[in-house]
Amino acid sequence: MAYSDKVIDHYENPRNVGKMDANDENVGTGMVGAPACGDVMRLQIKVDDNGVIEDAKFKTYGCGSAIASSSLVTEMVKGKTLDEAAAIKNMEIVEELALPPVKIHCSVLAEDAIAAAIADLREKRGEAKAESAA
Amino acid sequence: MNTATPDLRQNYFELFELPVSSAVDKKALRTRYMALQREFHPDKYAAADDQHRRMAVQIAAMVNEAHDTLADPLKCAEYCLRLQGVEIDAETDSSMDTAFLMEQMEWREKLEDITDAGSEARAQLSDLRAQIANSVESIGGETAGKLEQKDTAGARELIRKWQFLVKIDREAQAVGSQLDD
Numbered sequence: 001m002a003y004s005d006k007v008i009d010h011y012e013n014p015r016n017v018g019k020m021d022a023n024d025e026n027v028g029t030g031m032v033g034a035p036a037c038g039d040v041m042r043l044q045i046k047v048d049d050n051g052v053i054e055d056a057k058f059k060t061y062g063c064g065s066a067i068a069s070s071s072l073v074t075e076m077v078k079g080k081t082l083d084e085a086a087a088i089k090n091m092e093i094v095e096e097l098a099l100p101p102v103k104i105h106c107s108v109l110a111e112d113a114i115a116a117a118i119a120d121l122r123e124k125r126g127e128a129k130a131e132s133a134a
Numbered sequence: 135m136n137t138a139t140p141d142l143r144q145n146y147f148e149l150f151e152l153p154v155s156s157a158v159d160k161k162a163l164r165t166r167y168m169a170l171q172r173e174f175h176p177d178k179y180a181a182a183d184d185q186h187r188r189m190a191v192q193i194a195a196m197v198n199e200a201h202d203t204l205a206d207p208l209k210c211a212e213y214c215l216r217l218q219g220v221e222i223d224a225e226t227d228s229s230m231d232t233a234f235l236m237e238q239m240e241w242r243e244k245l246e247d248i249t250d251a252g253s254e255a256r257a258q259l260s261d262l263r264a265q266i267a268n269s270v271e272s273i274g275g276e277t278a279g280k281l282e283q284k285d286t287a288g289a290r291e292l293i294r295k296w297q298f299l300v301k302i303d304r305e306a307q308a309v310g311s312q313l314d315d
Contacts, residue, residue: 032228032229032230032235033230033235034224034225035224035227035297036225036297037301040238040298105225105226109228113228
């Protein structure tokens, strides 16, 4: 199966690979996995005092599409509020990367990872809902 | 067709005349596999009419599929769970025990380092592979227990973890053959 140019670009030059301090109270960590392919994805976000995501990092062990999906999502969330980031849907990733149907689950994984990171951060800050930065 | 024609709707255990269990008797599986292969080999039906020939091909395919499933411990456990009415949703459900995923992440990081570690690589790799093998063995045993108790939720969780272990084991094997080159 051929990967799209965008997938190859993110795969060869992944953006924002790395790790942040999971104990930092401004950092939310999402860990998800896909048993079907054994992929493991860690996605972290860091918010500023206004609740806006100022940085995002990921590490993914998986196929090219999984790496590209998580790389793309770290770019997408920067500058967004938690609510805005939580609204990201996997189909946006599918369209941007032109993922074929058999790779859609990779984009789902990325969506789940960002949701898990947001949930972790909200729990850590004792918030039921994030304050929206209007 | 003769009376020995297996029913295509029967489950794999019935086809192989084995008790439903993830602990398959390998020897009995092998013996019955060879008997079924002989019995339904398409060559034997070369002179038969279309309907019987098609039937033999279908049965031969089912026999192979059944054998591959029952001979592979993970596939077999997954199949046992399906017989209890539960799917593992490997593609659609990404929620996993965080501690388990962190360990998987750690192992993959280790494996990544081994690739360019040089002289100590072999020892590190065999350590990691022993660790994986231990986990596979204990998870296999635990899964058999849960399936026995019809604890489908417990078995499902374990089988989902097992899939990650099989995957990293395959990758560790690949790293091993790279070191051998």
